[in-house]
Amino acid sequence: MLTLEHVGICAKDTVKLKDWYVKVFDFKIVYNNQKEMPTFFLLLEDQSMIEIYPAEHSTEQGTNKHQGVRHLAFGTNDIEKEYQNLQRHQVEIVxxxxxxxxxxxxxxxxxIEGNILHFIQRPEPLY
Incomplete structure (x- = not known):
């Protein structure tokens, strides 16, 4: 059986980005390699993780329609509550x-580094 264990986000500032995900979504820090520019693993409620690791090169910010991996989608059963949380934290809405x-x-x-995310609430699962 394959599962999606984690998604990696290469960051300009790993500490600031980690702090943003913890503050906005209350993700739990389960790994910190304690380096000058640390790598972090953040745990979600479903036991999947996001890895935040240091960038060595910068790229231009794209839209959701550029080639490549363009967004992370978080499932929710209360999208209005999550939307209000985004507004409360003054998150940039696309x-x-x-x-x-x-x-x-x-x-x-x-x-805060321009990565595209989204919430999705489905009345019925796709599977």
Whole structure:
């Protein structure tokens, strides 16, 4: 069986980015290699993780329609609550909260380094 163990985010400032994810989403720090520019693993409630590690090169910020991995999607059963949390933390919203005709809710936003994230709430799972 394969599972998605973690997603890596290469960061300009690993400490600031880690602090943002912990503050906004209350993720738990489960690993810190204690280096000058540390690598962190943050644990989500479903036991998956986000790795935040130091960048060696900068790239231009893209949109959700550029080639490559473009966003991380977090599932939720209360998208309105999560949207209010984003607003409370003054998170940059890319696409406002929408509910489509099938009842699927989405909101797209950026972390402090410009990475695109989004929340999705599905009335029925895809599987």
């Amino acid at each position: 696409e406002e909260l929408k509910i489509n005709p099938n009842g699927v809710g989405t909101v797209f936003f950026r972390d």
